[in-house]
Amino acid sequence: MDRYTTLMTLLSFGCISGSQFPLRQYHYVNMALSWSEAQLYCREKYTDLATFDSLDDLNRLKADFSYSWAWFGLHDDPAAWETSMGNKSNSWRWSATGQTSTTGYQSWDRANPDYLDAKETCVTIIGEGLWNDLTCNASHTFLCFNDQNKKNYIFINQTMSWSSAQQYCRKNYKDLAMIENQEENTEAQNTKPSNYKVWIGLYQEPWTWSDGSKSSFRNWDPSSLNNYGGNQHCGTENSENVWGDEDCSVKRAFICHQVSKRKTTLRMKFSSDADLTDPKVNAQILQQVDFCDSFNHFFIVYFGVTFISVLLFKFSLSFK
Known part of the structure; x- marks a missing residue:
């Protein structure tokens, strides 16, 4: 075995997988508070209301659930989508850019958007150029657009779900219609038959984590996710x-999580006959180091003095 290969072997076997050190420790707090009160408590005593990345995270939670349901960190801020075209993570976005509105223009019908039954996250344009949120798997005709010097809207007289319409527009044009001012909204309205309800490219992805995590993991009970009364905007777990x-x-019990703030720094020096200026060699060394350091997990690297002497490698490690 050459010295370079041995170096890689030592690095590989010296790493303890970060998965053995969970990022979060979960704490069930048997105290009845509102969601915002629970959030403040968790941020004072721990890190934040609980974020979950997987079923493994859920299974690591040990709780007696004295209350049948407990708050955790998922919430849906209605101020981000109910009355304005905001710029928060659960605000309305345009399919063509994946971004929130740059102009703030909106043309909502009265009482919309309302996120009815926790299902309406896609948008149609209806009579008089007004917008209405609907369930995305409903079938409607739709408007595509091209964007060269000016937006050009194209009415497609086929009924599809919102996502199927999006795929069609992206394949044949630019995307589902993007509308950023009154002039464009009037043109879009005039492009479709007056009595048709058609998809446009506006959508939202509800629910965000209290700690700002980007975790896409969800474990909803479909019968319990319903936005009953139009005011259910915080997540509970049973x-x-x-x-x-x-x-x-x-007022409910709640689940906090704690993230360790301890940081470990590894310094090492080594000498080798391998050509460390070789990009291939360099990349493989970095790959091994990154493996140990991924996601800021604690790791341990151990090199035996005897092996180092025999293999003519010299390592100096210090942790602080």
Whole structure:
């Protein structure tokens, strides 16, 4: 075995997988508070209301659930989508850019958007150029657009779900219609038959984590996710680890998480006959180091003095 290969072997076997050191420790707090009160408590005593990345995270939670449901960190801020074209993570976005509105223009019908039954996250344009949120799997005709010097809208007289319409527009044009001012909204309205309800490219992805995490993991109980009464905007979890939505002012127990702030720095020096200027060699060394350091997990690297002497490698490690 050459010295370079041995170096890689030592680095590989010296790493303890970060998965053995969970990023978060979960704490069930048997105290009845509103969601916002629970958030403050968790941020004072721990790190934040609980974020979950996987079923493994849920299974590591040990709790007696004295209350049938407990708050955790998922919430849906209605101020981000109910009355304005905001710029928060759960605000309305345009399919063509994946970004929130740059102009703030909106043309909502009265009482819309309302996120009815926690299902309406895609948008149609209806009579008089007004917008209405609907369930994305409904079938409607739609508007595509091209964007060269000016947006050009194209009416497609086929009924599809929002996502199928999006795929069609991206394949044949630019995307589903993007509307950023009154002139464009009038042109879009005039492009479709007057009595048709058609998809445009506006959509939203509800629910964000209290700690700002980007975790896409969800474990909703479909029967418990319903935005009953139009005011259920905070996430709860039961003893079976399934989730529902609830009025954020209700008093419930809650789940916090703690993230360790301890940092470990590894310094090492080595000498080798391998050509460390070789990009291939360099990349493989960095790959091994990155493996140990990924996701800021604690890691340990151990090199035996005897092996180092025999293999003519010299390592100096210090942790601080």
